[in-house]
Amino acid sequence: xxxxxxxxxxxxxxxxxxxxxxxxxxxxxxxxxxxxxxxxxxxxxxxxxxxxxxxxxxxxxxxxxxxxxxxxxxxxxxxxxxxxxxxxxxxxxxxxxxxxxxxxxxxxxxxxxxxxxxxxxxxx
Numbered sequence: 318x319x320x321x322x323x324x325x326x327x328x329x330x331x332x333x334x335x336x337x338x339x340x341x342x343x344x345x346x347x348x349x350x351x352x353x354x355x356x357x358x359x360x361x362x363x364x365x366x367x368x369x370x371x372x373x374x375x376x377x378x379x380x381x382x383x384x385x386x387x388x389x390x391x392x393x394x395x396x397x398x399x400x401x402x403x404x405x406x407x408x409x410x411x412x413x414x415x416x417x418x419x420x421x422x423x424x425x426x427x428x429x430x431x432x433x434x435x436x437x438x439x440x441x
Contacts, residue, residue, distance in 0.1 A: 328384040354383035
């Protein structure tokens with residue numbers, strides 16, 4: 318397996334693990350990820366299980382962007398939960414500190430998303 322295939326497989330496995338509700342939900346999670354990344358279910362599945370011996374740069378970049386976007390949406394969900402808890406009167410310094418860390422993470426993910434989109438253009 319090439320390094321690009323291994324990298325893409327790792328991203329897919331992590332997204333499936335986060336997205337799935339348990340062991341029986343992996344196929345559904347992979348379908349949702351396929352829809353978000355605009356890649357076919359079978360392409361993602363073959364990469365995930367190691368059947369793909371190589372992955373071209375375009376597919377790897379699309380999977381990386383989907384992973385970054387997936388992490389960004391998770392950070393946004395966590396921030397929303399923290400803000401909701403603060404609005405309900407559960408505001409404290411620890412919760413505010415966590416919310417600030419999530420905001421910083423979201424900013425880093427936005428920067429990474431911009432860099433990942435620009436990266437294919439920089440290739441010769």
